[in-house]
Amino acid sequence: MGLQACLLGLFALILSGKCSYSPEPDQRRTLPPGWVSLGRADPEEELSLTFALRQQNVERLSELVQAVSDPSSPQYGAFWD
Numbered sequence: 001m002g003l004q005a006c007l008l009g010l011f012a013l014i015l016s017g018k019c020s021y022s023p024e025p026d027q028r029r030t031l032p033p034g035w036v037s038l039g040r041a042d043p044e045e046e047l048s049l050t051f052a053l054r055q056q057n058v059e060r061l062s063e064l065v066q067a068v069s070d071p072s073s074p075q076y077g078a079f080w081d
Helices: 003-016 058-069
Strands: none
Touching: none
8 A cells, every 4th residue: 555545544543533542552652841731623624734854875875866767787677666
C-alpha cells in the first residue's frame, strides 16, 4: 500500500468523527511548550494539514535515479514499483 493511500486512510478515520484519540503508550500526552489546546475542530470546518518528513539517504537516491536514467548503466530502465 502506498504512502498516499495510507495517509488518505488516516484522514478518513480522523474526519469520520467515529474514532477517539488514544495515543500510543510511548507518545507524549502533553502539548509542546507554547502550544494551547483549543478543543475539537467544528466538524463542518475545512482543515488544511501539512506534513514534513525528514529526508534520509538523499545522496543514495540521487545515485539510483542517475543509474536508471543513464543508458550506459546496467540499471538503465530498471524502474521500481
